[in-house]
Amino acid sequence: MKLHQSKAGNLNQFTAYGDDFVEVNQQRHHGPVLVASAAVVPWSAQALTALGPTEIEAILALNPEVVLIGTGKTLRFGHPASYAALSAARIGVDFLDNGALCRTFNILCAEGRQVVAAVLYD
Secondary structure (H helix, E strand, C coil): CECCCCCCCCCCCEEEEECCEEEECCEEECCCEEEECCEEEECCCCCHHHCCHHHHHHHHCCCCCEEEEEECCCCCCCCHHHHHHHHHCCCEEEEECHHHHHHHHHHHHHCCCCEEEEEECC
């Protein structure tokens, strides 16, 4: 699905998404990726059930106040132990399907929030 863009300065915005990709500023990404307002980095996570300290540390390095975890085309929830370090750091965590993640990220980023989108696929 293509998203209509209202570019907020020079911030990253999702411009499209599909079952096996997300597009940030019209650049397509097919693997797991972390997206912040000013950074797009590959992410070592391979599955929601395999989130561990290394994957969470990569998120924390981007200094978020909110983390949106995309779970592919369907909404699934991670085990609380897998993201306990985010909760302990008082960082909000929300699980969304990737379409909702893209739309929510664009809104929060435009509002000036320190949001990180962590994108996984089914």
